[in-house]
Amino acid sequence: MNFQASKINEQTPWQEMTPGGEIYEGGTAKAVRTGEWRSDVPVWDPAKCKQCLLCAPFCPDSSIPVSNGKRGAFDLDHCKGCGICWKVCPFGAIAFEKEEK
Amino acid sequence: MSIRDRLSGNEAIACAMRQINPGVFAAFPITPSTEIPQYFAQYVANGLVDTEYVTVESEHSSMSTCIGAQAAGVRAVTATSSCGLAYMTEMLYVAASSRLPITLACVNRALTGPININNDHSDSMGARDTGWIQLYAENNQEAYDNYLQAMRIAETPDVRLPIMVCQDGFITSHAVENILLEADEKVRAFVGEYTPERHLLQHGNPLAVGPYDTCPYCMEHKVQQAEAMKNAKRAVLEVAADFARTFGRKYGLFEAYAMEDAEVALVLIGSTAGTAKACVQRLRERGVKAGLLKLRVFRPFPMEEIAQALSHVKAVAVMDKSEGYSGCGGPLFAEVRSACYDLPNRPLMTNVVYGLGGRDCAVEDVERVYRHLLRMAESGQAGPRYLHMGQRSSEQEVL
Amino acid sequence: MAYNHKRELSKPERFVGGHRLCAGCGAGIVCRAVTRALDEGDRAVICNATGCLEVSSFLYPYTAWEDSYIHSAFENAAATCGGVEAAYRFLKRRGSVEDSFKFLAIGGDGGTYDIGFQSLSGAMERGHDMVYFCYDNEAYMNTGIQRSSSTPRFASATTTPPGSASSGKPQNKKDLTEIMAAHHIPYVAQTTFLTNFKDLHEKAHRAIYTPGPAFVNIMSPCPRGWQYSPELLPELCRLAVETCVWPLYEVIDGVWHLSYEPKRKLPVTEFMRLQGRFKHCFQPGSEWTLEAAQRYVDEKWEALLSRCV
Numbered sequence: 157m158n159f160q161a162s163k164i165n166e167q168t169p170w171q172e173m174t175p176g177g178e179i180y181e182g183g184t185a186k187a188v189r190t191g192e193w194r195s196d197v198p199v200w201d202p203a204k205c206k207q208c209l210l211c212a213p214f215c216p217d218s219s220i221p222v223s224n225g226k227r228g229a230f231d232l233d234h235c236k237g238c239g240i241c242w243k244v245c246p247f248g249a250i251a252f253e254k255e256e257k
Numbered sequence: 258m259s260i261r262d263r264l265s266g267n268e269a270i271a272c273a274m275r276q277i278n279p280g281v282f283a284a285f286p287i288t289p290s291t292e293i294p295q296y297f298a299q300y301v302a303n304g305l306v307d308t309e310y311v312t313v314e315s316e317h318s319s320m321s322t323c324i325g326a327q328a329a330g331v332r333a334v335t336a337t338s339s340c341g342l343a344y345m346t347e348m349l350y351v352a353a354s355s356r357l358p359i360t361l362a363c364v365n366r367a368l369t370g371p372i373n374i375n376n377d378h379s380d381s382m383g384a385r386d387t388g389w390i391q392l393y394a395e396n397n398q399e400a401y402d403n404y405l406q407a408m409r410i411a412e413t414p415d416v417r418l419p420i421m422v423c424q425d426g427f428i429t430s431h432a433v434e435n436i437l438l439e440a441d442e443k444v445r446a447f448v449g450e451y452t453p454e455r456h457l458l459q460h461g462n463p464l465a466v467g468p469y470d471t472c473p474y475c476m477e478h479k480v481q482q483a484e485a486m487k488n489a490k491r492a493v494l495e496v497a498a499d500f501a502r503t504f505g506r507k508y509g510l511f512e513a514y515a516m517e518d519a520e521v522a523l524v525l526i527g528s529t530a531g532t533a534k535a536c537v538q539r540l541r542e543r544g545v546k547a548g549l550l551k552l553r554v555f556r557p558f559p560m561e562e563i564a565q566a567l568s569h570v571k572a573v574a575v576m577d578k579s580e581g582y583s584g585c586g587g588p589l590f591a592e593v594r595s596a597c598y599d600l601p602n603r604p605l606m607t608n609v610v611y612g613l614g615g616r617d618c619a620v621e622d623v624e625r626v627y628r629h630l631l632r633m634a635e636s637g638q639a640g641p642r643y644l645h646m647g648q649r650s651s652e653q654e655v656l
Numbered sequence: 657m658a659y660n661h662k663r664e665l666s667k668p669e670r671f672v673g674g675h676r677l678c679a680g681c682g683a684g685i686v687c688r689a690v691t692r693a694l695d696e697g698d699r700a701v702i703c704n705a706t707g708c709l710e711v712s713s714f715l716y717p718y719t720a721w722e723d724s725y726i727h728s729a730f731e732n733a734a735a736t737c738g739g740v741e742a743a744y745r746f747l748k749r750r751g752s753v754e755d756s757f758k759f760l761a762i763g764g765d766g767g768t769y770d771i772g773f774q775s776l777s778g779a780m781e782r783g784h785d786m787v788y789f790c791y792d793n794e795a796y797m798n799t800g801i802q803r804s805s806s807t808p809r810f811a812s813a814t815t816t817p818p819g820s821a822s823s824g825k826p827q828n829k830k831d832l833t834e835i836m837a838a839h840h841i842p843y844v845a846q847t848t849f850l851t852n853f854k855d856l857h858e859k860a861h862r863a864i865y866t867p868g869p870a871f872v873n874i875m876s877p878c879p880r881g882w883q884y885s886p887e888l889l890p891e892l893c894r895l896a897v898e899t900c901v902w903p904l905y906e907v908i909d910g911v912w913h914l915s916y917e918p919k920r921k922l923p924v925t926e927f928m929r930l931q932g933r934f935k936h937c938f939q940p941g942s943e944w945t946l947e948a949a950q951r952y953v954d955e956k957w958e959a960l961l962s963r964c965v
Contacts, residue, residue: 161717170477174717175417176356177478179465180455182722185674185713193679212665213692213853214890216684217673225662234673238680238879239887252887280746281739307749309742314778318735321775324728325703325739331746333739351728457701457724458744458753467727468716
């Protein structure tokens with residue numbers, strides 16, 4: 157079955173949609189830019205960041221990427237601006253500001 | 258060479274299940290289907306099957322277990338009746354919309370209330386809009402043969418719909434009759450293996466099942482299901498043709514008994530057909546051109562074929578062994594009548610609701626219906642369209 | 657293997673961004689944490705009950721899950737999961753499945769404590785090798801915040817609003833973790849989101865890798881239903897534990913183990929005053945509700961202490 161989720165949208169005819177609403181790949185939600193929901197945005201200061209990674213597990217939206225034991229910049233395509241990481245950082249390395257759009 | 262045996266309908270189904278050796282059996286008892294999980298449990302206990310036997314705590318969980326198992330790539334089966342089927346109705350819709358070819362043995366029993374454990378078709382008729390393929394049997398042979406064909410029909414790639422194999426509770430399920438069984442290896446060769454293209458446990462390929470469909474998507478998925486049900490008619494006939502080639506017994510969408518020149522005919526489902534055939538033979542001996550259309554496939558409903566079979570008949574009685582409480586007839590009547598709408602010469606047609614809660618229907622009762630049809634044909638008047646038969650009444654009833 | 661926070665957080669995400677959960681939703685945190693507890697070589701099948709998580713994480717054609725996933729209905733995540741697990745056993749015996757799979761049923765308190773209770777109890781009793789993770793946000797949130805049996809006493813919900821004739825939900829919160837322990841399954845635990853997530857991770861990992869049925873109840877705050885500003889979630893979890901409203905414990909083969917005892921048990925008002933769902937309790941004349949809430953927490957805590965080794 158070669159129905160790719162990325163080819164399915166609200167104009168897709170029934171013959172080209174997956175039977176029963178199945179999806180044959182993982183993580184297709186990444187294509188949805190929930191970052192557009194934000195009013196406030198977290199701002200990461202790498203200089204103050206001690207890489208303790210206490211912020212990373214608290215993010216509901218998997219928007220603090222971690223690899224090889226180090227966090228990187230926020231995934232602003234998906235960050236919804238909840239502010240949890242800002243509150244949880246013990247070192248003030250995350251600010252939380254009104255986003256300029 | 259078929260094997261001659263004597264089995265009840267329940268035992269015949271359990272035997273077919275054993276031969277097929279499904280992946281998961283979700284077991285919950287309800288009269289009169291209880292014997293099916295009981296027989297199967299004994300097969301499990303004696304190591305005759307490889308099936309994972311899951312003793313669920315309710316019928317809703319039976320169907321949920323079947324859905325999980327079938328989505329995970331194995332054949333999942335269960336058996337139930339009456340309120341058990343009603344309790345799992347929510348999940349029947351999901352099994353169909355998720356396009357999972359689950360097989361359910363339905364031993365027809367009246368829906369509560371009042372609570373009654375005897376046969377009528379209110380349970381499976383109540384599930385007619387769920388999107389399941391529905392096959393009915395006149396006797397234990399047909400129940401067994403339908404079960405052997407069921408999975409191949411359901412698993413056909415452009416079908417992928419669940420299927421229920423129905424038989425009359427107690428009348429067929431518990432009565433021991435002669436039967437021709439087929440050898441285990443022949444059954445397995447006929448039914449084949451279940452090889453879904455995608456399932457939950459595939460290496461490297463995750464599968465997500467059961468989405469939330471917003472308005473822009475739901476209609477298309479339901480249209481897909483409708484098309485699949487249309488395709489099921491072809492699949493039924495293809496599998497029946499292969500069954501006839503393999504085992505020698507012929508099946509179609511219905512059995513047309515003495516219909517070629519029939520002037521009066523009954524349309525009905527299930528074990529009453531045996532009674533009705535005895536009546537037809539009696540009437541034919543007296544020169545009455547009586548016929549019988551015994552429906553095997555109710556879903557998908559063979560509209561054109563039924564119309565064709567009834568097109569030359571003068572007067573038809575559609576016998577419903579369930580009520581729909583439309584106020585004007587039962588479910589089979591509504592669909593048969595609709596089928597005949599496009600005929601240039603529509604037969605006179607009436608509905609007889611009978612047999613509710615296991616009310617007996619004997620040859621004499623069937624004969625009264627044929628006599629009524631003869632009067633209709635004679636007068637050219639259909640008369641009252643919606644009749645009940647078999648109830649005690651303080652008034653003179655038509656039948 | 658000792659908990660290594662950096663190693664665990666460096667694993668590939670199995671619950672991705674792009675789902676439709678509210679900003680700051682505890683359920684999203686649960687999903688990342690429990691899937692992170694899977695060993696990297698293992699695959700999973702997530703069996704999810706209808707609710708906030710389900711409608712948000714598999715909204716066609718978008719799945720937030722990297723693993724296989726099945727949703728069938730509201731009250732039957734456990735039964736559906738049992739079916740998947742039974743199929744796996746059948747296929748494994750035949751040699752038709754090469755991978756090692758784990759089976760995670762996930763439901764909110766609605767689909768677990770109430771409508772899903774029968775199916776949960778049945779699946780646990782049958783002994784399927786699976787874990788049921790409940791993300792407990794203490795009400796039917798997806799339908800707009802109606803009370804569940806998990807809603808704490810006095811909490812405001814749309815079906816238990818406070819008013820001149822009511823102080824919010826009249827009944828105490830059902831103790832489902834205790835009920836699941838009474839099923840005598842190999843592993844039961846209660847946890848939430850704290851500091852480096854060691855407690856939740858170790859419990860989730862133990863639940864997944866203990867053969868047989870396991871149940872983990874995770875308090876999962878909801879900014880909408882509990883009426884607090886989303887960034888306060890970590891503080892609420894900390895206070896829930898420090899006030900003993902939500903004790904952390906495990907029941908391993910029937911033996912109760914306390915995971916954490918606060919050095920200084922805080923008054924329950926510390927937890928309640930941050931949430932709008934309890935604001936009526938702080939009105940003059942409602943002091944009795946705060947006293948009743950404190951008495952209840954104290955009784956439950958003392959009872960738990962006496963059960964734990």
